[in-house]
Amino acid sequence: MNATANAATSSAPAYIAGERVLVRQVDSPGHIRTPHYIRGKTGTIERFVGFFKNPEELAYGRSGQPVRALYRVRFVQSQVWPDYAGAAGDTLDIDLYEHWLRPEASR
Amino acid sequence: MSDHHDHHHHEPGGRHQHPPQADHDDSLTYYRKLEIAVRELLIAQGVTTADEIRQLVQDIESRSPEGGARVVARAWTNPEFKALLLQDATTACAGMGFEMALYDVTLTVVENTPDVHNMVVCTLCSCYPRMLLGLPPAWYKSRAYRSRAVREPRAVLREFGLELPERVAVRVHDSTADLRYLVLPMRPAGSDSLTEAQLAALVTRDSMIGTAVLRAHG
Numbered sequence: 001m002n003a004t005a006n007a008a009t010s011s012a013p014a015y016i017a018g019e020r021v022l023v024r025q026v027d028s029p030g031h032i033r034t035p036h037y038i039r040g041k042t043g044t045i046e047r048f049v050g051f052f053k054n055p056e057e058l059a060y061g062r063s064g065q066p067v068r069a070l071y072r073v074r075f076v077q078s079q080v081w082p083d084y085a086g087a088a089g090d091t092l093d094i095d096l097y098e099h100w101l102r103p104e105a106s107r
Numbered sequence: 108m109s110d111h112h113d114h115h116h117h118e119p120g121g122r123h124q125h126p127p128q129a130d131h132d133d134s135l136t137y138y139r140k141l142e143i144a145v146r147e148l149l150i151a152q153g154v155t156t157a158d159e160i161r162q163l164v165q166d167i168e169s170r171s172p173e174g175g176a177r178v179v180a181r182a183w184t185n186p187e188f189k190a191l192l193l194q195d196a197t198t199a200c201a202g203m204g205f206e207m208a209l210y211d212v213t214l215t216v217v218e219n220t221p222d223v224h225n226m227v228v229c230t231l232c233s234c235y236p237r238m239l240l241g242l243p244p245a246w247y248k249s250r251a252y253r254s255r256a257v258r259e260p261r262a263v264l265r266e267f268g269l270e271l272p273e274r275v276a277v278r279v280h281d282s283t284a285d286l287r288y289l290v291l292p293m294r295p296a297g298s299d300s301l302t303e304a305q306l307a308a309l310v311t312r313d314s315m316i317g318t319a320v321l322r323a324h325g
Contacts, residue, residue, distance in 0.1 A: 033283045035230050037257070050213065052285045070284055077279075086261045089276035095284035 013048045013069040013098065020044055020104035021073060023096065031059030034100045038092075042104055043075040046093060054097065069098040166209055167237060174205060175239035175289055176310035180303045182216075183294045192216050196289065200239065210238045210287070217280065218291040219320070224271055226264070226317030227280050227288040228256035236287040240312060247316065257281055267318045290317040297324040 015021060025040035033055050048071055053064025077090040084090070132139075149155050178200055182189040192199040196214040201207050207214070214236060217225040229235065230253045235243040246252050255263050260277045264270070271277060280288045292314040298306060301324070313319035 033231065035281065035283060037230075038281075049286060055284065070286075072286075077277075081258060085259060087273040087276060090260070090278070091276065092257055092279045092281065094281045095286050097284065 013051075013071070015045045015048070015069075015071060015098070015101065015103075017045050017047050021071075021101040022104050023073075024100050024102060028056075031056055034096055035094070038075065038080065038094055038096075041075055041080055043073040043094075046072040046074040049095065052097075054099075071096055071098065071101070073101070163209060166206070167242070170237055170239070170241040172240045172310075172312035172315065173307070174241075175236070175312070175315045176307040178203065178205075178216075178239060178289070179291055179310045179315065180307035182291055183306055184303045189291075192291070193218060205238060207238055212285050212287045214238065214289065215286045216289050216291050217278070219293045219317075221275070221293070223276050223278055224317065224320070225278050225280060225288075225290045226256065226260055227282060227290060228253060229282045230254065230257055231283055234282040234287060236289045236315075238287075239289055240315060244312070264318065267313070269319055290315050292321050295321040295324045 020042060021044070022042050023034065023039050048069060050070060051067040052070050054066070054068045055064070058064040072093050073096050075092045075094065076088075077086055077092055078084045078088065080092055146160065150157055150160075178192065181203065182192050188199060191202075193216055196216040197207055199216075200214060212234075219225055227235075228247075233243050233248040235247060237243070252263065257279055260279050261271065264277070282288050292310065294306070295309060298309065301309075309321060309324060311319060311321065314321050
């Protein structure tokens with residue numbers, strides 16, 4: 001699952017830092033690393049982290065291939081929680097795999 | 108209280124004031140049976156050995172926040188190390204002698220500044236930088252912390268005794284995947300003359316989770 005070791009076997013990541021992305025709003029059964037509260041929300045790619053074996057596959061004893069690009073995605077708290085009680089600059093960073101993301105325009 | 112038995116308070120008559128503590132392994136639950144069955148199968152099939160499992164448990168339980176504190180103190184005193192730590196924490200910490208191979212995750216360090224306060228949670232379970240902090244505290248695994256840290260972090264911090272001004276952005280990290288986050292706290296005021304080892308002694312576990320900051324020294 002080492003990021004650098006996996007990078008050689010993968011193509012380039014689809015998103016670059018600063019791009020706006022929408023988290024897919026799907027109810028998928030099984031072992032999922034995308035929390036429910038962030039599905040359907042829009043954030044900004046903070047950075048590409050690396051390629052990792054897909055945990056949704058690893059959890060069932062499968063190979064985890066193909067590896068998935070992982071990003072740190074930044075969300076503005078007041079856009080995640082409409083009644084957020086905090087400063088306007090407060091943010092939430094979540095690690096999300098590429099297959100859970102769509103370009104914002106595709107909404 | 109007798110000399111050789113100092114964890115029990117005794118009445119003058121020698122009678123216990125409290126019932127005996129329950130043994131934590133007194134019931135063979137479904138998941139305990141499952142764990143034993145899977146472990147014994149893996150050993151029988153030669154996938155792992157009992158000694159390997161023992162070693163791993165021993166390693167995990169030997170880690171403590173002192174490890175993270177050493178890393179933080181080095182980052183405060185060595186700019187080159189700090190740059191590497193923020194860019195590739197796994198490599199930086201391996202260079203300090205931390206055995207990382209047992210932990211198949213990417214260690215990530217996020218830096219607190221006068222403008223940004225970082226705070227770590229795992230809403231899905233209890234992901235935690237165990238290689239540098241040891242086992243997570245019970246509250247870190249609690250449903251209350253896991254659900255509230257992302258939803259109302261400032262209220263949670265207030266309950267931990269930390270009130271941050273509005274001009275400081277609170278940045279919560281939900282470690283949902285293959286990264287494990289450690290917060291690099293700000294170096295306390297008044298610590299300029301301290302050595303790296305003295306600095307490490309000031310660094311607390313909670314300051315590296317982001318639920319506390321370090322007070323001025325002296």
